[in-house]
Amino acid sequence: MNVRNPARLLTPEQLPACLALDQAALDGLWTEAQWRTELADPRRPGIGLWNQGQLQAMACGWLVVDELHITLVAVDPRWRRQGLGRVVLAALLQQGHHEGARWATLEVAASNAAARALYGSLGFAEAGVRCGYYRNGDDALIQWVKIEG
Numbered sequence: 001m002n003v004r005n006p007a008r009l010l011t012p013e014q015l016p017a018c019l020a021l022d023q024a025a026l027d028g029l030w031t032e033a034q035w036r037t038e039l040a041d042p043r044r045p046g047i048g049l050w051n052q053g054q055l056q057a058m059a060c061g062w063l064v065v066d067e068l069h070i071t072l073v074a075v076d077p078r079w080r081r082q083g084l085g086r087v088v089l090a091a092l093l094q095q096g097h098h099e100g101a102r103w104a105t106l107e108v109a110a111s112n113a114a115a116r117a118l119y120g121s122l123g124f125a126e127a128g129v130r131c132g133y134y135r136n137g138d139d140a141l142i143q144w145v146k147i148e149g
């Protein structure tokens, strides 16, 4: 883990920072109500990377039996390509493993080259395609990785 950016579990008090980063990185993927649910549910672990009080990166997932369904990965546009995406996602996988998950899965848009490269670098492999899944007609690639403890 990066010493400058210790990974910490996201908490309900951090709602404003999560909303701000969601807006900056993903144009507001989740509403405030969705974020409140996310941060309050112990089966939905989220990890944040902070630097001087600023939330720079976050990753969230949903524990389903022995699977971790990754629901969001976001890095502040000002801090990309510095390894934060990899650090925050690896920390979420470790947290999932700690809570009993042995496999992780996610969906990524076929056109999202940055995210696909990031997931590939962590060992995610493609297991299927949902054609035309996204509103813009893009395909969703379904990926899985075995989480090693």
Ligand SMILES: CC(C)(COP(=O)(O)OP(=O)(O)OC[C@H]1O[C@@H](n2cnc3c(N)ncnc32)[C@H](O)[C@@H]1OP(=O)(O)O)[C@@H](O)C(=O)NCCC(=O)NCCS
Binding pocket: 025, 026, 071, 072, 073, 074, 075, 076, 079, 080, 081, 082, 083, 084, 085, 086, 087, 108, 112, 113, 114, 115, 117, 118, 119, 121
């Ligand atoms: C995808 C995202 C999380 C990557 O975060 P990041 O901190 O820039 O990624 P990292 O610096 O950890 O990069 C890890 C690896 O991913 C790949 N990668 C990351 N960004 C890339 C880019 N723009 N182009 C090509 N490869 C890229 C590289 O293989 C990189 O390793 P390298 O730097 O050693 O070559 C970030 O671009 C982001 O927040 N995008 C918007 C939100 C999003 O699309 N989320 C995923 C879908 S929910």
